[in-house]
Amino acid sequence: MNNIYIIGVGLIGGSLALDMKSNNAQATLYGIDSNTTHLDEAIELKIIDEKASYDDLKDADLVVLAIPVDKAIAELPKVLDAISDTTLVIDVGSTKLPICNAVEHHEKRRNFLATHPIAGTEFSGPSAAIRDLFQKKTNIICEVEKTTFKLQEKALQLFSDLGMRIRYMNPEAHDKHIAYVSHLSHISSFMLGKTVIEKEKNERDIFDMAGSGFESTVRLAKSSPAMWTPIFKQNKTNVVETLDEYINNLKQFKALMEADDFEEIYNEMENTNHIKDILKGIV
Amino acid sequence: MNNIYIIGVGLIGGSLALDMKSNNAQATLYGIDSNTTHLDEAIELKIIDEKASYDDLKDADLVVLAIPVDKAIAELPKVLDAISDTTLVIDVGSTKLPICNAVEHHEKRRNFLATHPIAGTEFSGPSAAIRDLFQKKTNIICEVEKTTFKLQEKALQLFSDLGMRIRYMNPEAHDKHIAYVSHLSHISSFMLGKTVIEKEKNERDIFDMAGSGFESTVRLAKSSPAMWTPIFKQNKTNVVETLDEYINNLKQFKALMEADDFEEIYNEMENTNHIKDILKGIV
Numbered sequence: 001m002n003n004i005y006i007i008g009v010g011l012i013g014g015s016l017a018l019d020m021k022s023n024n025a026q027a028t029l030y031g032i033d034s035n036t037t038h039l040d041e042a043i044e045l046k047i048i049d050e051k052a053s054y055d056d057l058k059d060a061d062l063v064v065l066a067i068p069v070d071k072a073i074a075e076l077p078k079v080l081d082a083i084s085d086t087t088l089v090i091d092v093g094s095t096k097l098p099i100c101n102a103v104e105h106h107e108k109r110r111n112f113l114a115t116h117p118i119a120g121t122e123f124s125g126p127s128a129a130i131r132d133l134f135q136k137k138t139n140i141i142c143e144v145e146k147t148t149f150k151l152q153e154k155a156l157q158l159f160s161d162l163g164m165r166i167r168y169m170n171p172e173a174h175d176k177h178i179a180y181v182s183h184l185s186h187i188s189s190f191m192l193g194k195t196v197i198e199k200e201k202n203e204r205d206i207f208d209m210a211g212s213g214f215e216s217t218v219r220l221a222k223s224s225p226a227m228w229t230p231i232f233k234q235n236k237t238n239v240v241e242t243l244d245e246y247i248n249n250l251k252q253f254k255a256l257m258e259a260d261d262f263e264e265i266y267n268e269m270e271n272t273n274h275i276k277d278i279l280k281g282i283v
Numbered sequence: 284m285n286n287i288y289i290i291g292v293g294l295i296g297g298s299l300a301l302d303m304k305s306n307n308a309q310a311t312l313y314g315i316d317s318n319t320t321h322l323d324e325a326i327e328l329k330i331i332d333e334k335a336s337y338d339d340l341k342d343a344d345l346v347v348l349a350i351p352v353d354k355a356i357a358e359l360p361k362v363l364d365a366i367s368d369t370t371l372v373i374d375v376g377s378t379k380l381p382i383c384n385a386v387e388h389h390e391k392r393r394n395f396l397a398t399h400p401i402a403g404t405e406f407s408g409p410s411a412a413i414r415d416l417f418q419k420k421t422n423i424i425c426e427v428e429k430t431t432f433k434l435q436e437k438a439l440q441l442f443s444d445l446g447m448r449i450r451y452m453n454p455e456a457h458d459k460h461i462a463y464v465s466h467l468s469h470i471s472s473f474m475l476g477k478t479v480i481e482k483e484k485n486e487r488d489i490f491d492m493a494g495s496g497f498e499s500t501v502r503l504a505k506s507s508p509a510m511w512t513p514i515f516k517q518n519k520t521n522v523v524e525t526l527d528e529y530i531n532n533l534k535q536f537k538a539l540m541e542a543d544d545f546e547e548i549y550n551e552m553e554n555t556n557h558i559k560d561i562l563k564g565i566v
């Protein structure tokens with residue numbers, strides 16, 4: 001790995017660049033980004049060594065596509081057009097079916113590996129990039145069989161250097177499950193923030209009363225709309241399904257309260273308490 | 284402060300005991316709890332010095348009532364019956380109107396100060412007690428004017444030793460606002476956990492995909508049903524109102540998705556992003 005190109009030097013692309021540089025001392029990290037301020041910031045922060053353009057991709061050993069998922073499906077074909085036969089291209093998007101479909105018939109499909117590293121924070125941009133973000137995190141790989149074996153090996157070495165564990169899944173299953181454990185969490189958090197902010201318009205004091213519990217449930221409401229809007233758009237069907245189930249559970253909880261059935265409300269909470277055990281191993 | 288009695292040696296009572304002991308080296312910490320295992324644990328963990336009973340409360344300088352809010356309204360009158368004229372009694376419950384009403388006409392009402400320290404974790408019991416839990420946290424005091432001035436002073440010194448900042452509020456306002464910034468967060472978290480667990484029954488792999496974002500939004504679903512059921516019961520009207528607004532916001536978000544109005548979805552998220560600034564100062 002001598003020439004590593006990062007397209008999108010934000011939280012994920014930037015964090016990958018930092019770790020890849022420490023794992024490959026000899027490598028040169030090139031950055032490509034439509035946001036020139038971010039590129040300058042990334043050089044300033046020593047996340048990348050140099051700026052580059054698509055014309056340079058023919059010399060790339062590795063290209064990481066780390067841009068919003070709507071941009072990704074538009075750019076990936078152009079990236080594949082620009083690379084050499086031995087270049088590995090990976091994406092890191094939170095939706096996998098649209099990107100796999102976007103290059104299904106591309107002559108360089110075998111150079112591409114569709115991945116989703118389950119890692120991040122609520123912040124964005126190069127300044128949000130941090131080292132070891134991917135340690136002990138799960139990386140989901142889709143349609144592995146469509147990538148040439150040599151490049152699969154290259155990618156697996158890369159992920160193991162990052163400290164990631166691998167799960168293989170088809171894109172349909174990925175997009176369905178991730179709607180529950182990631183996309184829905186973001187919507188519940190955004191809407192919780194909205195509900196409280198609407199109240200706060202009239203009641204200035206309310207946030208003096210907010211504690212760490214509120215901060216934790218509303219943390220994801222700080223996330224980037226530019227990143228999340230296209231994710232919800234691309235995963236619309238699955239996200240709407242999870243929203244339906246979530247709204248129904250909230251309605252049922254409210255109905256139990258209105259019926260003063262607090263015994264059942266106790267049971268509801270007790271039954272959900274075992275999330276403790278399920279979450280062990282996540283953090 | 285020589286004789287401090289903690290009724291309920293759990294997360295809050297136990298954490299208060301730990302700090303009060305370090306702030307009052309000469310004080311003896313007595314524990315009262317219907318759960319004798321918890322009492323033994325609390326002694327083991329050096330949270331309290333000795334077990335005690337209501338008969339001993341006549342010698343108390345301070346009594347902290349830190350039990351579930353349904354138990355609290357039943358026990359507070361008995362506690363006031365048992366104390367001396369110079370004893371300060373504080374509660375720490377997450378609802379304030381029911382407890383204030385429960386002792387409104389008690390002859391020792393002036394010995395009682397209704398407080399709500401906005402601090403805690405998702406864990407419970409003596410083993411969950413930690414030092415400095417209240418540092419820089421807000422303590423809400425209700426109906427301060429109903430407590431004798433001397434005991435107000437005593438309480439304020441106590442809270443300032445704990446590192447807390449004080450807000451004064453009437454019980455109605457407290458219960459209304461806290462429903463938004465605390466009670467609703469717990470329900471949204473419990474129902475998020477439930478929605479995903481229901482899915483997980485059929486899909487074993489789903490939790491391999493859960494990241495820190497999910498963990499953060501679902502953290503409060505680990506909370507104690509014995510503590511939270513009576514809170515929801517006592518604050519039913521306010522909590523149902525917040526649930527209505529939350530459910531409506533989720534329905535509206537879902538409608539925007541179904542209508543493919545992703546421009547408006549972007550705006551919704553962007554408008555809620557300033558929660559960042561609002562939350563500064565909380566954590």
